Amino acid sequence: MKNKPASKEKRAQVKPVQNEQAQEKHEIRPGQSLELLKELHILTRDGKMNQDSRRKLKQVYHLYQFIEPLLQQVRSDRGSVSVVDHGAGKSYLGFILYDLFFKALNDGGQSRIYGIETRDELVQKSRELADKLEFPGMSFLNLSVADSTSSAELPDQIDIVTALHACNTATDDAIEFALKKKARFMVLVPCCQAEVAAELRKGKGDAVKNNPLSEMWRHPIHTREFGSQITNVLRCLQLEAHGYQVRVTELVGWEHSMKNELIIAEYKGMPARRPAERLAEVLKTTGLEGLSNRFFVPQ
Template identity: 70%
Template structure:
């Protein structure tokens, strides 16, 4: 067995996901992909073990699932051995959802469910459970990460694991108010040039998300998913429910929106009234 693989891991699964070749080999791109998923698994596995205590049946929602690499690996390494619990993969591209359903049936992964819908629509979907224990969103683009957070809040998730991607909304808002901001504060030089607008917008977005989660009763840890040589979209936000809603986080969230001229356009997205 290849040194990179975990004991008991399904070779058939890795071949179907094109992580392993039919000859059972890894190429450089696959090795990088496998390392990223394993690294994320190291963060999620302790959360799953915790919520599974006492015979609890863990439910996990994977938003923006794509080809469901993460969901299949989680099922193979954790849910299969546990013998209970379900994974719900949510993806808007119908052809990927159908392929995932076929692969789950082929492998006998009976407790995997796949739904063709957007992240934004998932919270109101009648076919999904009222509560989830863990919500993941790996590279859910732009506001889909915020939709995943809103989903997790509504479903009273005990933990959320988020790797944001392509944060464009805040940058667009910064561009709209750039002239006014330049006349008001020298700090607007931080986003005067387009490339800086994009980078700062991405940074602000994730800071606002963390404050939103803290204000909503979660303890938040931010780290990198894997080394920067593997992925430029590399920030991992790990939120665990504590029930302690930080008023100071809500106040700072409002202050940042105000400072950057974003309050009117983004207050509702981050749980604040205008």
């Protein structure tokens, strides 16, 4: 007796599951460890993704597209590559970088990723996961961004420095770290820049009271927005003053558009005087000269 063909209702029940699995398979990059994605809770134990995990994976992959060419460029020139990820958190980025790029290098462990994080429980979990997945070229340090600059656990020179959503002054600490470590590249996604806004709120001194542009931060909501904007402008000028070529773009796909700015800097050579002069002028005309030490330039 022949089996009856499946009813339209049953076929309709099967099709969406097949489509969902095909979509998830298509979204995962070739060579990506499924076990890693499960450990990072991007995939469930049965290999499925929800909307939140799909968004996280898309975000990390999008950022990887910016970083991969930098990794290739450094390795082509030097034979190995070192990365420090500041404010690493659960080290989504570090693990994805290692899985897609570092684990295939076979360079005797010369290439390495360092994750810097202040929360000890996250550092311990990252260490355990790296051991479990046999990722020997990953190190995780329980340090603040500022303390990492003088830590003996890190080499004197680092190729690429990343800081993604490092809150408030942590991004500036990461820039200082990168400058002292002579980093060739920096990849920065700034977050909640509160320090400059606080300085603006202290009041308008003689330097700005007759400046009509001070209207841009007269109202509290504008103070916050202008403070965020001017912070990144000052950072870019600082990097240019130190000899970096700076590109600013959107990190498309992140949930919060106010935290969607991506700064990529590449060291090109001698410090530049004009950006340093412009930075000093901006600090003076906005009454932010008290922050000169944070946005320091070559002497």
